[in-house]
Amino acid sequence: MNPKRWTALVIALVLFVVSIGVNSVIYALKSSATATADQIIEEQSSSVPTKVMEPGNAKEKIAYLQVDGTIQKVDTGAFAVGYNHKNFLAQLDAVKKDKTIKGVVLYVNSPGGGVIESAEIRKKLIEMKEARDIPVYVTMGAMAASGGYYISAPADKIFAMQETITGSIGVIMQTINYQELAKKIGVRYENFQSGEHKDMLSPMRQVTPEERAMMQEMINESYETFVDIIEEGRGMKEADVKKVADGRIMSGTQAIKAGLVDEIADRDQVIEAMRKDFDLADAQVIEYQDPSTNWRSLLGLKTADFFGPSLEERFMMKMLTNHNTPQMMYLYGDN
Template identity: 40%
Template structure:
């Protein structure tokens, strides 16, 4: 007979919830470890990227021959090569992969570069310009630019490498110039007694630091860099648009032009939308008909996982970005109102 029933006292039960909670914690930890390993395997070797293959989205037309529409949208910048996977086409790496795909596909007879970009970094813009020139040199496939809402500064810089440029009447283009953004906290530093001290090897080593006023010597050095990149911008327009250098320098005062103004000034070839640019590309390729496809990106598994894990950007950082205070102190071919 059960002794507990004789005494009237229920027998103590073993507590199982600590084991359950502990088991769940172990499973959660193992899940995080597995996720980390999966991310590492998907990312590959740090600092390397694998060539991206873009999906083809049908746009219009038909036939065996194709015209590839390659969109360049957003700010032009170098890709972050710390993780592998697809990179935006508004990067030298992304454009290089898209042009490689168009080069290797024998059915692609022409390329239309759909540019909707205010430009970006000088180096990234120059690399994209070089990639387009290399594509034209190594293939007999014409390149036509179709400008969207904005194709200014670096967006115009890369466009000069095309065989033809087509702009909408309402396109904002031009903004031919370069700038280096430098913050200055010197007044706030004096007011609040905050200083940044640099132990440096030469008097210009920390030039442009935001805690001190820019000296005249430092200003001249930065200006010489800006002038050098400005001259390069002028040169690509002279070569790409076959315009006299004097005329280009008259136009290259940093202002933006409408599509109508740009066409009248010789900065673009004709006015029209993407359909017009496609017809120009088809004529240059000597085609009666062609199937128009757009290169698009589908997010990879890695990108989807990282997007879910990425923390929400702090509001303060969003405000800095909106005020363009997050720009690095480097040269830009960028249309930035007020710059």
């Protein structure tokens, strides 16, 4: 074999080996792309970065936390927008462990959300307060309704803007029925079940009176829990709570008259009030951040996006998986 043929054969062999290596790497990346994105979100949520909002004594800190958006456990980390439930619970744990934090200002700007998620926040908030024996002030934004008020109730003081929409004390569960539409377009639902009520709230049939009574009993139970929490947190009588616990919304000034809010103030005034009330004039104010917005998270997610399903595809898969059944909500409005 002449030298040219040998050279061509060697080049072909090298290209073949390189091709196998590249394809193996791409296959491995593709097979783990979705898991990689989820791991990045998981890892980022478990660490809680902070930034200094107002300089001061680092041995005496006021922690500024935010609940901004619908209180619901959804995988929003891939889009870095909206409320991050896992990260917020991690923030409460971080405050509980940090002995330098002497007070918490909690900003609530939310229409509420899931019954379970709201209860998780309240539980963590109370655990943190009791473990550290530190004050918690709530400052309400444009809206702190339903579940937004539920998580505010344990605070030592609640502040709102005059224009804040709050209240909406109650529980809601919604489902859709498209039985008639299915008939019109020729779609029939075949169902196999073990019990009479296994398909309760199916969108392909009417709810029976018995099932409606069952659901109402569940709603009433969660409603009474909500009322009890306000009684405990605000030191109010049950009758006084129930006067306004009919789902109505109210302004900040109306909420003061109802006993649900203490004072009208904005965020800066609330921080200043905590400084004054607890001798924290020189305290440093720190803000906890959502780590899913940092460069490492975004770079990792973009890599996963290149080799695997797109961010939009992953988001839609999560939404279809997690939100295809009715849920009880402490929620105001159509969110």
